[in-house]
Amino acid sequence: VQKLTLPDIEARLAAITAAGNNTFLLQNRDVFMDMLTDSGVNAMSDRQVAAMMVADDSYAGSATYTRLETRLREIFGMEFILPAHQGRACENIVSQVMVTPGSIVPMNYHFTTTKAHIVLNGGSVEEIIHARGLEVTSDEPFKGDMDVAALERLVAEHGAERIAFVRVEAGTNLIGGQPVSLANLQEVRAACDRHGLTLVYDASLMADNLYF
Numbered sequence: 001v002q003k004l005t006l007p008d009i010e011a012r013l014a015a016i017t018a019a020g021n022n023t024f025l026l027q028n029r030d031v032f033m034d035m036l037t038d039s040g041v042n043a044m045s046d047r048q049v050a051a052m053m054v055a056d057d058s059y060a061g062s063a064t065y066t067r068l069e070t071r072l073r074e075i076f077g078m079e080f081i082l083p084a085h086q087g088r089a090c091e092n093i094v095s096q097v098m099v100t101p102g103s104i105v106p107m108n109y110h111f112t113t114t115k116a117h118i119v120l121n122g123g124s125v126e127e128i129i130h131a132r133g134l135e136v137t138s139d140e141p142f143k144g145d146m147d148v149a150a151l152e153r154l155v156a157e158h159g160a161e162r163i164a165f166v167r168v169e170a171g172t173n174l175i176g177g178q179p180v181s182l183a184n185l186q187e188v189r190a191a192c193d194r195h196g197l198t199l200v201y202d203a204s205l206m207a208d209n210l211y212f
Ligand SMILES: Cc1ncc(COP(=O)(O)O)c(C=O)c1O
Pocket: 037, 038, 039, 085, 086, 087, 088, 089, 111, 113, 114, 169, 171, 173, 202, 204, 205
């Protein structure tokens, strides 16, 4: 529980200046509405708090877990599910298991923590965003699309064995949250299938991407 305060505009400007315009260096007491991250540090709804009260925490066979598993299978069509507490924890697990020294991870566009985990495990990221994605002024609706021809070139140049996995960020929040089209996702999936590559989909921003 936290009492919200709305500092006046001069106080906020002073805090922003003192932080060198770096939102990571702002103190929470100077922030009225925190939109730095999508990682869930804002207020919880009455439904969320109520759901915590009736959650089944039993050590095994928890009904809450079964509900989560059923819903995730329904949405993603995957048989195996491993819940983790945060995106970066998932990235750590995926990278430790799949990235080997010298391996390559093609991505439409990098995300900070994702790249850190890949690099920590000895791999490197190849950004293959479609050229349309970097045009600042255009009406192109899906600037997050991956350049599938560039993916094919990477496979031809390095061989499929050097590729740890292919990763799609949807949307690409480091270039403004540009969305990825479902058609592009299907083309990437087909290219991965042709070369026996695993496709990792970062669904952190799935809701925004589906909206777009
Ligand atoms: C696209 C994307 N991938 C991964 C992450 C990492 O998730 P988390 O902050 O839950 O570790 C984020 C979080 O902001 C994200 O936006």
